[in-house]
């Protein structure tokens with residue numbers, strides 16, 4: 001097999017966003033498009049030559065083809081060994097674990113997360129570094145810069161390799177180990193949680209569960225762990241077959257896209273516990289009978305009860321949440337007497353805190369929760385953590401949540417998304433808010449007084465790196481907040497996210513309807529930002 005040098009010209013749109021490079025499938029299918037990006041990666045990471053690379057994806061359309069292309073480029077660029085998930089599958093957290101466990105120089109995960117798949121859907125590619133976490137901004141910026149000047153890529157003229165059978169093959173000089181994508185990850189979960197107690201819960205006759213894999217990557221993981229190792233009833237995992245188009249749905253575990261699962265938690269035959277994960281297995285949604293646990297609350301509950309899980313028996317050393325995530329976990333940290341860090345949106349900002357041993361748990365309002373066990377958020381891990389708590393407490397989810405609110409107060413929370421709006425209108429809206437920040441503090445709106453208004457900037461306490469313009473924060477005297485930011489993961493126009501939070505600790509006001517509690521704040525948020533005038537949208541597309 002010979003190495004071929006293929007001349008190419010740069011694409012102008014290869015800047016990675018919040019979570020890797022995400023585009024329509026057709027964009028990735030253009031000649032040289034994927035090759036350019038991957039070669040740019042090899043060019044800026046010379047340590048990959050002679051090193052080990054982890055590779056896999058979420059099973060979406062173009063995953064298998066892309067893996068073959070990447071294998072050829074890797075071989076031509078001198079990678080010594082690739083650890084490939086069989087069937088080209090690897091969940092994002094499983095990839096993170098493999099990188100760490102086998103001391104790889106990095107990993108490539110092919111995924112557009114929760115975005116729809118299929119030939120008309122989205123595709124994506126993410127690079128993770130040696131700690132198992134998403135590439136930090138310095139790396140993604142260098143990658144982007146390189147992609148703008150690339151003029152050749154290296155590949156091999158070799159055949160496609162068998163990516164479905166376990167074992168070792170060679171491509172040129174490079175060794176490819178096709179691994180069971182599930183085993184190492186499932187082994188790790190067994191070290192963190194009390195599998196015996198969870199088994200007993202499943203066999204108590206008082207507990208039923210459904211896990212919705214949404215036809216995405218977690219199907220095989222959930223089957224092996226829940227129905228295999230934990231002996232949950234067969235049928236506990238639904239939509240467990242990964243499909244290239246996710247069965248035509250958004251593999252996004254939220255109230256809108258997992259509505260069928262939500263329905264199973266209501267009515268006389270309601271299950272006790274339900275959960276779902278997304279395309280690449282890093283997100284989670286937690287539901288109980290007649291109960292939805294907001295991701296912000298989930299993080300707070302896990303932090304307050306972590307000691308029930310064997311892997312966290314020593315307690316938590318600190319916690320972190322992304323800026324728009326509700327401040328529920330802040331209250332827990334305060335009571336535990338540990339630090340709570342507020343970081344910009346995106347998992348990569350937790351990496352340094354985890355590596356430095358400053359935090360044990362972290363999470364985002366966008367259905368992401370995780371810990372120091374890997375360097376990505378982890379959907380099934382969160383589900384197992386909840387199962388461990390439910391096994392230890394033998395309480396319905398709703399009771400557990402109510403107890404939590406009685407103890408810490410409740411952070412009512414909601415997020416409004418305006419999707420695919422005009423990009424200029426979105427920028428204009430943010431600029432308008434920025435221009436008025438200075439005059440907002442002290443003003444009273446809808447009976448609430450604003451105490452601060454800023455454009456969130458973050459200085460990483462570990463390496464001192466700075467990230468500015470991370471979203472507009474408006475904070476009120478009573479703990480309520482409005483946050484505005486533009487999505488960094490969308491593939492069409494711009495997406496405006498408005499995050500709203502109200503804090504209540506009055507015992508009589510803990511169990512109200514979220515939409516009612518939020519209504520006054522929703523009006524303020526809409527008027528201040530002139531959402532309708534500027535975007536033409538009278539209502540959000542998605543409310544979570």
Ligand code: G1P
Pocket residue numbers: 018019113322345346347364365366368486487488489490497
């Ligand atoms: C979204 C979420 C963010 C998450 C990211 C990747 O990013 O809001 O919390 O880290 O997806 O899963 P956004 O589209 O808001 O930039």
Ligand code: ZN
Pocket residue numbers: 092112113114278279280281282283
């Ligand atoms: Zn994801």
